[in-house]
Every structure is written in C-alpha cells, then in structure tokens.
Amino acid sequence: MEQFFQQLLNGLAVGGIYALVALGYTMVYGVLKLINFAHGDLFTIGAYLGLTLLISCNIAGMLPPAAAVLAVFVMVGCLVAILGVILERAAYRPLRDAGRLSAVVSALGASIFFQNAIMLIYGARYYVYPDFLRPNFTVHLLGVAVPGVRLLVIGTSVGLMLLLWAFIHRTRIGAAVRAVAIDPDAARLMGINVDAVISLVFLVGPALGGVAGLMVGIYYGQVDFTMGWMYGLKAFTAAILGGIGNIPGAMLGGMLLGLLESLSAAYVAMAWKDAIAFLVLILILIARPTGILGERTAEKL
C-alpha cells in the first residue's frame, strides 16, 4: 500500500512535467497545425539555463536556496519564452505560406541546431545540479513519508496548469487563442491579430517547457544535452493521448502517462515501463483516434 502511494505521487510528479511540456506541443499545434519538434530542446535549454544561473551566475550564492530557486524559475521561464518567440520568427513564420511539410523540416532542423548548440556550449557530458538546492524535507501524508521535492514538483506543475487554464478560458485574449485554433481566418475577421496570437503561444509554451526542464534538473539532480529528446517524445505522446490541440487533454495525457509509467515500473518491470506506456497509447488511439479529449463533435455546416 505504501509503495502504491509513493508510486502514485511519483507518477503525478513525472506526469506533471510531461503535461507542462505537452502543453507547448498542443498549443502550437492548435494555432499552427505544426508539431514543434524543437520544443523538447527548449526544455533542455531550460534545464541548462537553470544550472548556469544557479552556479555560474552565482544566484545560489546570493540568495537563500528557496529564493534562489524561485528567482531562477522566473528567469528561466522568461529567457526560454524569448527563445521560443525568436524560434517562431526565424524558423516558422517565413515558411507560413510554404506548406506544412516545409515547416516540419524546419522544426527538425531547429531541434538539431539547438541540441548541437547546447553540446558545443556545455560539452557532451552529464551535469549535476547542486545538492543543497534540492528541498530535502519530508512530509508525512497518511502515515507515509513523502519527499518534499516530489510534492513541490506536483504543486508547481498543477499550479501552472491552473493558471494557464484560467488564462485560456477566462480572459478575452485566451478566447482569441481558442478562436485562432478553430478558424484563423474567421478570427482575423473579428479583428484578432493572428500573428500576435501565434507569438503569444510561442511565449507561453516554451516558458512552461523551460520551467519543466528546470524542475527535472532539480528533481533528478542531473541533466544532459539529449534529455529533451526522450522527454519531448513522451510529452508529445501525452499530447496525442489527450487529443492534440486540446489544452485540458495535454494536462490529462501527461498525468496519465506519468502514472502509467511509474506504476508499471513498480509492478511489472522497470525495463517495461516505456513499452507499457506506448502500448496503452496504441490501445487508446485504436479506440479513440482523436485522443481522450480530442474533438468529438463535427462542426455544423
């Protein structure tokens, strides 16, 4: 029972990270119908930038650990967001009218560019996050000792998701983002600047992805320049699982994938966790090709 509870919380922590990254894929897909393959690398950049800010820029030395981590969260979010906007301007906007395949190739190119840039700047080795930054308290929940860092990861990702949900569903600009995802030309006729909405999506998505990278660094304590590949793939899977283009779907898909992985790692075998996760993906897609929350109703003509 205790093991189950621990694995549940571990799954939610990993799932929260997948969900944050998945949101970036799904939002970009929503407005551009493009898979931003470079998104996983923005996630890696978030993890490395966090390391640089904490160690080389010595923010960890200037502030108490909790304040340092918080400051670095905000900075990483902002910096990766700026990178996301530059990526859209440089790699996607010039190809907007060139057909979807060109944009996909450009996305793959951007991914390779980022990955190699990180390798050239930091070198192709593992980096270890400073130990003292990792919150090392434990919380007793229902008689089980839970690492505090796990709860913090869950809390942060859920909090960010709630914020995003409120922004998309409770503000006029959020409604504009949804409108652009449904029908960009009709949105233009409403007076919505579609280019500005696309930039906004490339601001919010990468910010969440970068923060997720930082959380992985803190949670697992180490980063390497290829980590964006596997996390990107998993998050992309989560987005598909929930229904690509659907924001609550990405949240649900991420959480579900995280739970599936950690439970199958615990109860089946560590080596089988990815196989089981992808098997479930295949089964769900056979039953519901549009994903769990994917567009159900055909729009009336």
Add this chain to the structure above:
Amino acid sequence: MALLTLSGIRVRYGSVEVLHGIDMHVEEGEIVTILGANGAGKSTTLLAVSGLVRPFEGDIRLDGESLLRLKPHQVVGLGVSQSPEGRRVFGSLSVLENLDLGAFLVKDGPKRSKTLEWIFSLFPRLAERKGQLAGTLSGGEQQMLAIGRALMAQPRLLLLDEPSLGLAPLLVRSIFETIRTINASGVTVLLVEQNASAALKLATRGYVLEVGNMVMEAPAKDLLADPAIREAYLGG
C-alpha cells in the same frame, strides 16, 4: 466621397484569375447588393475588402484611404466587419464568447455591453442561448450569431455574405427585416446574395457580377424590373 471604392480589382487564386478588374462603390447609408451565380467572384470581392485575399492589381479605398497594405484585423479596426460565407462561428465557444470576440478591438467595456444589448434586442434567440456552444445552434441561429458577432465590432460598413443560405423562407424574411433595421440605425451594408429578389427588395443599388466581371450596376428597383435580370436571377 464614397465610403468604399473598388477600382480595377484583379484577384487570382494560384494561376486562375477570378476577378478581372472590378469597379464598384458604396455610399454612406446605402444597402448595396452584389448578385451573381455561384463562382462569379462575389465572396472573393468581400474577402478582398476585408484583406483576406490580396488583389494583384487595382485599389480598395475606405474614405479615400487605401486598405491594400492593411492586415485584416486593421481593416476591422477602421470599421469594416464581415459575416462570412458559411457563417464560420467558433463552434466550441459559447454564443456569448463568440459575440465578445466580435468586439475584440472594442476596449471600452460599457460600450461593449451596450452593443450586446442591442444585438440581443435584434436577435432575442441569441439572448436565450447565450451560454450554449455555438456549434450546437441551428443553422438559422448560427446565422444570427454570425451577423451579431460582426455587429459587435460596431462597424460603419457591414459585409454580409449569403445570410440567407440554407435557411427556411420564414427565417429568411426575418433576417432581411433585421438587416433593414441594422441599416436604419446607421450601418452601411454590402450584401452578397443568391436570393436575388429578396436582396433587391431590400437594397438601394445592385451590381451584377458574371465570372469575375461587373456587367451591370443600377438602382435595385430597375434591376428588379429588368427582363434579362429576371430571366437570369429571379427565375423568370
């Protein structure tokens, strides 16, 4: 000066030219209709005014200012809004959210609520269904929503593309009555319609578009009486 002037507009999709030099104008306060068969280029003309398709030749002017360099949302900002062909309502958004998006550029909240009240008085059905998802509305209700949404921008010039398409005759009459009310409140209307007789009874002037050429322009009552027009567009 005319509110809207199109001079020598030529548009092509890929290598196919669909408008071969359109000239027309709309005066402040008018209801002008464009008649024409399917594929004559009526919708393309409206899309060109809104900036969603770009003419490669000619000019479109609003109050003498060219619209050609502007992006679609900037055209809306100048007071030209459109209810597009096929209605294009945002199906997974509520009626209220759709209407609110129509007023995306109207930053003044009280002004928005006033326009909303006016639209609900024009289309009481929308008020009844304001919380419902737009995709679940009937065709007629979606049409009302599309027109209401375009009005939320508080336009000077309202472009309506086939507002009667697919609607029951009774509903068509009520929509056309509403268009008259909207016009009486000071909104100039440019109307594209296949239902020529209804459109001509409403309009002050009409244009006839044939495969990308403007072949005729006359006061609506003259077009209604014209034997050739009766033959071609009014079923004899």
